[in-house]
Amino acid sequence: MIVIGLTGSIGMGKSTTARLFAEEGAAVHDADAAVHALYAGEAAPLIEAAFPGTVRNGVVDRKELGMRVLGQPEALAKLEAIVHPLVRAAESAFLEKARAQGAKVAVLDVPLLFETGRADRMDAVVVVSAGEAEQRGRVMERPGMTEAMFQSILARQTPDAEKRARADVVIDTSRGVEDARAQVRRALAKLSGG
Known part of the structure; x- marks a missing residue:
């Protein structure tokens, strides 16, 4: 089974591209x-213990938690120390299940693949990109997004140009879904040796 790490900066179309792979x-x-x-x-209980008042009815209030950690490196590191190991455990369970079911290709959609030093653990890396203007337009349309939030998120992410340079395959999502679908098909053919 080939394990592909799929990544891309905020607003580049990673979620749509993941759906196309599926x-x-x-x-x-x-x-x-x-x-x-x-x-x-x-x-939820681990986050509530670390950030009291961020859980409502057993569910983390993402907006409240975001206000506590965005732009706060120490708080963000504290949150990541809770969440990242749990996400990795979920990924491991997913890969085990995919192997058991005979999957030929497994895609791990990892927003911070390069930033967390995990790119080298993948068989191949696919980076989703759309260009700066397209990215900004998409992100600023999101409910509640501000310029300060956008800049804070970008500051934590490896620059798009560097991601593209380190990728095995780049999917350009600026030309629409059907064009991206064709690129995903070519990527799968290339990476699976077909």
């Missing part, structure tokens, strides 16, 4: 979905 038959693990599940499950 539609082409790859087993896909979505880190954001895993975090959502953890925030409503085993991570």
